Amino acid sequence: MTVVKEESGGDPEGDSGEGEAREAYVPSPRRIERERYKRARARRATAIAALSTLVTGVVLYLVVVNAPGWPRTKETFFSAQYAREAFPKVLEGLWLNVRLLLVCGAAVLVLGMLIAVARTLRGPVFFPLRALAAAYTDFFRGLPLIINLMIVVLGVPALRLQGITVDPVLLGGTALTLTYSAYVAEVFRAGIESVHPSQRAAARSLGLNNRQALRYVVLPQAVRRQVPPLLNDLVSLQKDTGLVSIGGAVDAVRAADIIVGRSLNYTPYIVAGLVFVALTIPMTRFTDWVTARMDRRQAQGGNI
């Protein structure tokens, strides 16, 4: 809200030179008054917001702490002793979640893109490919993830095929990739179809063939447009990696489970929940940053 030298208050001579004869700009009293008033309003708004936040916090605190079951709840869900015990175990389990997220995330992006491209191919010769891709997305988006995991993690090893792994982590990762690539394929497809047909027409008229038009003109725009929903799916995947514990693998939530089962104290769940939130926050901020940067690039010359 500082005043910068931007206008010379109506110079009658129209002299725009850098002469010393020109006086330094002095803001008019009215302008100073206006600035002061704006600052006062901003301060006032901040104060009101702070006060109302404080009141809300105090009220919630009093409601929770005066509940008849609070001492018992506090002991069961917020015990420092169990939090200390659970934290290292939960972190150890979280490493599995993170590894799964990185590997499955990459696989999901590649597979999703392939399926989306297969679905948007033109020409009658590609009909079987289109139909197959459509059937795949329909099936795996509709199939509950937990059932998908059950079938892959517990069903595939029952076949006793030579050379097929029985490792629950690898199988669970496969199931996650199947489901999530169906989601991501739809996100990519929406992006591809949102690129205006004139873009493709322009590319073709410049002499690019269909594949080149897709590769150099359509996909770059489609992907850029779909970054926020894609990261949304990745955050979701990050939380669902814990479901591979169906096969007995110990992830962050299962590590908490083990302590809860022994002690009947629920604090480890709270610890695991907070750790996941802490992992999600950087991803969310990254998403916001990417979105903001894209907005800046698209709205060159400032927002209107």
Next chain:
Amino acid sequence: MHLAQRALRRAASTATVALLAVAVGCAPQPEEKASDKPSGSGAEACAKGELSTEVSGKLTIATDEPAYEPWFKDDKPANGEGFESAVAYAVAKQLGYDKSDVVWQTVPFNKAFAPGEKTFDFDINQVSISDERKKAVDFSSGYYDVRQAVIALKDSKAAKAKSIADLKGVKLGAQVGTTSLNYINDVVKPTEEPAAYAKNDQAKSALKNGQVDAIVVDLPTAFYITAAEVTDARIVGQFENQGAAPEQFGLVLDKGSALTSCVTDAVDALREDGTLAAVEKQWLSDAVDAPVLK
């Protein structure tokens, strides 16, 4: 300007008042339930069939679904068959409740320990008594002394184990929240991280599929699994008790429940008059001794 200020101020104060009103509205009502239950002390408080149960005149007993053999039969807790079903009805009779006054309720294992109002009088679900768990719930006295056992497929290397040391290099599995898993972590201390399953069913299928070499369950369950469910598996052996006292299953009651002492008296009486031993013989008799792993 002043108008806007006034409107703002009014809005802020209205919001504050509304919040406070909501808070007062949400103000907790004191629990009357706890006070009108007589605190059970002495035998005269345990009047036959007149306990201050959840539903007056009825005894509400909880267990999980599915209810496994040999503890229950055909997943029907109410049929009186299976060890725990028989124990539940014997306790009910001891407390003065007829078979018709017993109401069964499905409560998942984990839900039985959550704080807050309990919807049942007691829960019977192969829950082992431990001091740590006593901080969260009340237990009756123990109605069954349990041992943990190891099962492995007959043709696996784990099946040849003769001692705890032989199991160190083996991939083991057990159900989460069970003492079986504690035995793996505290007694065997295997080199490979044990697999932890949400349900015993998943542990069984992992054993069949060769995803784990051996699983740990309680001894009666082990006999049932090897006899009826995974017939190409066998019991490798059983563990000795971890502490000086044997591990026992107890009935689970709400923390500070008025019924705890009455239910405990009932279980003690059943142990003294030989009812528990007879029921055990009837339903768990095929649980002959397995070799002890040292």
